[in-house]
Amino acid sequence: MSGAAEERMRAWVYLSRMAEGPCAALSALIESVGVEEAARAVEGSALPAALDRLVEKRATVSRRKCVDQDLAWIGRLGGRVVTPDDAEWPAWRMLGLNQLDPTQDEGAAVPLALWVRGQRSLLECAERAVAVVGTRCSTGYGNHATGEIAGELAARGWTVVSGAAFGIDGMAHRAALGAGGTTVAVLACGPDRPYPVQHDRLLAEIVENGVVVTEYPPGTPARKHQFLARNRLIAALADGVVVVEAGLRSGARNTVKWSRRLGRPAMAVPGPVTSAVSVGCHRMIREGEAYMVTCADDVLDEAGPLRLSLPGVVPPDPEENLGGDEAAVYAALPSVGARLPRSLAEAAGVSMGSVRAALSGLEIAGLVVCDENGWSRSAAGRRGSGVV
Structure with missing residues (x-):
């Protein structure tokens, strides 16, 4: 890496630490003056009023020290930081977030950097991907449906993206791994923090066979608002979102919102009419927020490429x-x-x-x-x- 490239990388790392999540005002500053100048503005005292909240944090740590610590930290984890300057950055996946109006929702901002652990390239993993999410309190029916759909998608070469939570998320990851496929776990905390802690071994297996990714720098604990921000990345990294079991007030529905705003299909699996954990899915289907799907074929009909046959062509046996x-x-x-x-x-x-x-x-x-x-x-x- 050249000296200029390293300086830009260090600027992204510094700003990622200062923001710790989506920050529309900081993204706008970077767009206006460039990442290095924006880092100098944060380090100094030339910040716009919208970024005043960064002043206190900036004053507690030196730029060089915090960048050195974060790079050493991710290095000890065997991971890496991926910035918008890197070939591994999923630029075309992030285009949708670029099109959204951050003045309406600050959470729409593009990540400043992605902290990645795993043997696979994030860009390659996101080439053909479907997000499978749902309730943490899944039922046997929901686990079975998730296993069938996620396992089939993975067996067909599609990456399964989810949030590594209990319930449907964890089942989606396990099904993809069980089928010998690839899966991506998007965290709402630092890359060093398995969340939930009971999924430590699952996340370790994902690191070996896929990718664990987060926009939060090492050491960042999981906070409630970060899960909502995390959902936009789950939606952004996939060709569509499938919800298997969701209550009336569900974080999975927030992921569907992001999927729709990004112009990607949202899908929901119906459940028993007596099941409280399927009420959210039924409402999304009834109100036109999501297409009803029951199997991997249904999912690929909505999220997969157009499958057109050529007239008059008789294939060989x-x-x-x-x-x-x-x-x-x-x-x-x-x-x-x-x-x-x-x-x-x-x-x-x-x-x-x-x-x-x-x-x-x-x-x-x-x-x-x-x-x-x-x-x-x-x-x-x-x-x-x-x-x-």
Whole structure:
């Protein structure tokens, strides 16, 4: 890193520490004078009135000392700081936040820096991603629905983004990891603080197989207002947001608000009409705030790329080229009727993750379909097998 680049990086780190979260006025100052000049203004005494709240904090620590401490801290964690100048910065994901009016909601500001832990590139993880969030007090039904949807998305190569909380969030991360996929945990505290502490091992596993990210510098404790700010990043890093179980007053609904403001689809999974933890989902569906989804296919219909077929093109018969797990899973499907993934895993003698990956490939090839009864051979597949 050149001397000029290092100075800019240190300016971003310093301002991230001073702001500790979204700060529309500071973002506006950076946009106006540049990050280095803004850092000098904060360090000195030339601050606009809107930034007076930074004066007291600035006076308690020197710029060099706080930057050195934070860089050493994230280094000891095996992490890194990612700034808007870095190739790993998910710039196109942040464009939506840039379009929002921070005078209406200061929380709409773009992060000044992202503190990242994990083996994967944040930019690559956010390339194809869906956020799966919901209540902390999830039911068995909600956990099952989350596992099916998040696991299927991960098996198809989509990153699952969530907030690492109890309940639906934790289940979404575990399902993605269980399917051998990638997941991103967005924290509302410093990267050194597992929150909740009971998810210490889960977050460690995410670091090994995905990314843990936060806009809060090391040492920052979790505070109530930070969770609402965190929700905008969950929405910003994904192509859409899925809510599985949400009460009438739910933080997940706040994530849906951000998703809609960013122009991305919001989706909700219906639950039993007697369930208090599904009231929020039902209201969002009824009032048009979210599309109703029940499976990964529904989610990808809303959040995935347009799937257009070319008229007059007859594809080759893909069944002849099957091999490995795909061949075993396809052979385990009955000629008539359907089977669930767990039954297929037992019949084919392969793992659940391999089954989901194989089904994804078979579906793309047009050989299988999925409905409420499970997976079955498509009409084209049955014809190829001599079954009419």
